[in-house]
Amino acid sequence: MKHHLQKVVVAAAIFIGAHLFFVFLVFACCRRRWNRGRSKPEELSSIAIHESASFDPKLRISMEELRNATEDFHPLRIIGDGGFGLVFKARLANGLTVAIKKLEPDAFQGFHEFRAEMEALCKLQHPNIVKILGYCMSNSDRVLVYEFMERGSLDQWLYDTKSSSENSEVSWSKPSVERLPLSWDTRMKIIKGVASGLTFMHGLPTPIIHRDIKASDVLLDADFEVHIADFGLARKIEASQSHVTTQPAGTMGYMPPEYKDGYRRVTVKADVYSFGVLMFEIATGLRPYLPVVDRGEEVELTVWARNMVGENRQMEMVDLAVSRDGLVEARVKECFSIACMCTRERAKDRPGMSRVLELLNRHSDENGVIDRNMVSLPK
Template identity: 60%
Template sequence: MDHTAQGILAAIASFFVATLLFTLMLVLCQRGKNRNQQTRTRPNSQLSIPIGESASFDPSLNRVSMPDLIQASRNFSPDLIIGDGSFGLVYRCCLANRTVAVKKLSSDAFQGFREFRAEMETLGKLRHPNIVTILGYCATGWDRILIYEFIENGSLDQWLLDTSSSENDVSASLVPRLPLSWETRLKIIRGVANGLAYMHNLDTPIIHRDIKASNVLLDKEFEAHIADFGLARIIESSHSHVSTQVAGTMGYMPPEYLLGATTATTFGDVYSFGILMLEIATGIRPNLPFKAEEGDCQEMRLAEWARKMVEHNRQMKMLDANISRDGLGEAGVVEFFRIAMSCASDICKERPAMKEVVDLLNGIST
């Protein structure tokens, strides 16, 4: 056989072997993919995924079974949805003869597990009248569920602005939503300040990183309870936490985060708290631009508008139109906005600590 024929046969043989190997690799990859998909579609299977929560939270928390939760929530019926947390839906259920709030975290493994761990490691250790209490949890298969005390009057943003969007919103039918008085608004913001001061002054401080109106729950006496600790972090040293991701909600987020700072501090919470103060007093959403005066062409955001109004001593004009002016002391309103603007300073180091803010708020007379 000449050299040309030998070369052709060798090439054919090489091509056949390469094709066979490639086909074999495709078959093996496809089998692995199918097996992975089958595993993911069995969320209630006995397969358990490590979540790293071992002894990193209060061991006294109740572990609730999935069958009990399915029965209590009528298989997580949409009719029982009362809220939408950062990474999951919240249901109003009756469990062991007690009304509770049940948050079913996102089926997305990374987001759901991260929020579960954050809430268990932070909220699971906190005991304060102005912080929502976690009662138990469920961790089975791919499911991560958190159980909290039920707070009767829903979230603060539902009272500042009617956010109910459907007849399935259970919380909308619980109580009539009347305008909040100035005294009640001041009581709410003092409660949030007390909760944050407690968190920031623990031996190992905790930062919330997502203080906003929808994360403040109101009980039947309109006491505030800080909720949703899915972005919270424990800060081991120097009162800061290094993060590779920007955390928070636009409008409430401190400017240093937007400028690329990777260190989250207690003073980030202080900024968000200052914006919340402005929202409570004005009834204006901080994350949406608006026209300050009728006929204005330029839109601005709440913090920018508030600075200009305070500079011109127009604090009384800033108040929500729903707040009664009868017997309302102007000095207290002016001091309220002074504290708010101090907390919402663009310069991190100029913001007061929450412990100081509590004292300042307690000095405002109603």
């Protein structure tokens, strides 16, 4: 009996000792991983403190000036949400008005990746791509400086048409005049501008996929010229590759169907699909992420649009806010036809952006007609 008790005690001791050893190993691993994670911010702050760069030789940028210009990033200076951070309006000491995006702390994983991304963006010189003027970093704060767009985003023009008496010096996102509906010609000008910018990006020796084309990322200047913005999800396709392997990303309603299956090989055709959705949105005034009632059931915007085109009901699809005076049915049908091509289910069946731009320009008598009586800007 005594011998049996000793065996039980020894077994219990071994069991407890093994468990204590396992707990110690788990604790040591976790501590090591935690310490390794902590070393990144410390390493980052040691090399990123007070670094800034300007891509305009006439412009000098410092974090101190940007803080002063935005009143230390005061909420009243906010003019939009750029997806990876808030956007502020500011007037620099030299009198230049700029848009400043203050990135969220985890928007980029490391200092070197952030700087490489900025240097790549500064080389995207095209009339339909927003110009980045420079950046600043101070410890974990990372700030981008962009050219200022007087008309704000396309999203605001499609949906936020209410008048406001707010001081336009603080925010252009709610100017002191009412935004009248965009005419059909202006909507087509915007569509062509986005197509032009994407064609340029996809045609580079090292093509760039935006991966998040949507109405809020389309900025408009005083003449309603398009400037594609927000490249936080953009990826390059190396010359030897036809795709980039990455996690599916984008905005609900604009993402291509291949993403639903967890497809990780992303090509430029993902942008083509998003552009087609944007075309439907601009023409109809309907948000892509909201369902549309079709034959008594709720369906996606693209499904509804293709059904309507199949029934030859394109004119019924046009945003009710668009004046029918002078609206040419043939051009409306051409617009929806191109959008249907861009939103085909299989990526390989979609046209490239260069072909899309060619089709958009084919039946245009004058590229970029604008109704100057449509809207007036605050002085």
